[in-house]
Amino acid sequence: MAPTYRIAMVCDFFYPQPGGIESHIYQLSTKLMDRGHKVVIITHAYEGRTGVRYLTNGLKVYYVPFMVVYRSASFPTVFSFFPIFRNIVLRERIEIVHGHASLSSLAHEGILHARTMGLRTVYTDHSLFGFADAGSILANKLLKFSLSDVDHVICVSHTCKENTVLRASLDPLMVSVIPNAVVPEDFKPLSPAEATNNNQKSSSSNNNTSSNQAPVPVRRLLGPHDPITIVVISRLFYNKGTDLLTAAIPRILQNHPNTRFIIAGDGPKSIDLEQMIEQNVLQDRVEMLGSIRHEEVRNVMVRGHIYLHPSLTEAFGTVIVEAASCGLYVVCTRVGGIPEVLPSHMTVFAKPEEDDLVAATGRAIADLRANKVRTELFHEQVKNMYSWTDVARRTERVYNGICGDISEVEFYGHDATANVAGWTATRGRSGVRSFALIDRLKRYYGCGVWAGKLFCIVVIVDYLLYVFLEWWFPRRNIDICPDWPRKNKVKTG
Structure with missing residues (x-):
């Protein structure tokens, strides 16, 4: 024994x-x-x-x-x-x-x-x-x-x-x-009932993360003019790339009119994001949730299509595994150990620079609109990779x-x-x-x-x-x- x-x-x-x-x-x-x-x-x-x-x-x-x-x-x-x-x-x-x-x-x-x-x-x-x-x-x-x-x-x-x-x-x-x-049962993609009842907005009332049943994949086909939601969940500190995010958001929203952001997290850099929203009059396109509990992360992630991770240094990046498990296409910076975390078909990499981050996000949006990415399959793949x-x-x-x-x-x-x-x-x-x-x-x-x-x-x-x-x-x-x-x-x- x-x-x-x-x-x-x-x-x-x-x-x-x-x-x-x-x-x-x-x-x-x-x-x-x-x-x-x-x-x-x-x-x-x-x-x-x-x-x-x-x-x-x-x-x-x-x-x-x-x-x-x-x-x-x-x-x-x-x-x-x-x-x-x-x-x-x-x-x-x-x-x-x-x-x-x-x-x-x-x-x-x-x-x-x-x-x-x-x-x-x-x-x-x-x-x-x-x-x-x-x-x-x-x-x-x-x-x-x-x-x-x-x-x-x-x-x-x-x-x-x-x-x-x-x-x-x-x-x-x-x-x-x-x-x-990652605990795959806690980070399931949208079920058909959630996708129908909540229209990809808030699934907290119908979600049961304690269920042991495998999620039913939902193929979310997007047309050229359908809205796309980009999710960011991070501590708002310099090393997490908040300055990079603050500079990139107005350009991304300008290049892609049917796009919006949901940002969850708190930190000293939150004031910079709020000032950027005010200066560019983006209150209707950028939603700031503030600090959220870990059990609420999944409910925020499934409201989006893309997860954006602009970190300047990262040893692993558990949150991008959680995002992929929820069925999100991941855009992240090629720094630290991030390239080791997920296979290439789940991610779009960018240099930790404003121009490249904007370009990488644009490529991810184009891939989703062309339905080139089978994000509904990500959950089972992540489940088999990490335990x-x-x-x-x-x-x-x-x-x-x-x-x-x-x-x-x-x-x-x-x-x-x-x-x-x-x-x-x-x-x-x-x-x-x-x-x-x-x-x-x-x-x-x-x-x-x-x-x-x-x-x-x-x-x-x-x-x-x-x-x-x-x-x-x-x-x-x-x-x-x-x-x-x-x-x-x-x-x-």
Whole structure:
């Protein structure tokens, strides 16, 4: 019987905030629970949510009261998170700490403290960063610090893997690529009843996303003068291409009179979109919905024919998979890992430039009017390409590898005890990272002339804090939480 683990997912970004990382953590945790593992979430408190909460499927969430500084990321303190983190880990008898996202302070601090406590660690990167600007240089140095002592790294695309390996100076053998996925039952195309009753406008009253029945494909034939709706669902930030979108919308609407936009999302760039609408008098052709909940995404998407994704940087882009699953033709920028996500017949690519984005959108509109694209078939195709069950199975294999439950050759492709270039002597049995403090200091010392020494000081202080906490609040005084009744582990044969 395959082993089961007690896993803590640590990240600043989680529900009730909507987003790709939040959805990834929830879906992965749910599927891991279905496979027999225990999973808890550790995140910072949100408005109206502080303390311990149980989600409807039994997933336990710790909302830790920490100050948020920017884009839902908590204030980095390095050491103040340790006491409560240790308490949670001991209460839940955690064996593996899995951190998510480059900009999550809790994730990086959780990995540091977990290694000090002798726990296995995994990190998943969901983002791409540059190498030239000051912000990226600082973020990359901090990432190198966090990942110098992690057991394994997961990236959501091959482009993301290349970026992370370069940024953190990692051995490529310890980085796996496991993409995001989609819940196809939650992103079905329009049914015949919805298409007839709602005329492709609002399907929320008749939609039942919990149904397990396969959707009946609807062939939406378009004439040369039929209206086309373009949907945009995104956080309205610079890196999501909001400036590009603001410049392109008036030109697209001018070139294609029977076209309208629906924009969902919120952020600091929303004021620019509103000003553009006012200046060009487009109130009747551009609908701004503001922030929407994740369960409302499908109802917005099925109102459209094209999904426009003008992002300037993207490691994966789960939302374009959701759009294709809903039967939308996708127009997206050729950046980051986006070209890896969907096959060419579902997408029209553009350079991250205004002129090319306008031209690509025009090509997509022309293809739809000529009925060259069978968008009603996209749902079943996406359903066969992406599965959270498969993501959980592959992630479970990573856990097996770092815990030594599968052979070195099976996990890494070679014997870690052999003299292999790039494989350091600070690894122990099965090639996993050694917990010995001297070995940890050796890894951190190589992070830079000055940074290496600073990182070593941080690790030593963290270790001394751990020793103090073990004396001041012994683990025998910490109550053990009873486990939530869970399903039997599924067979993996």
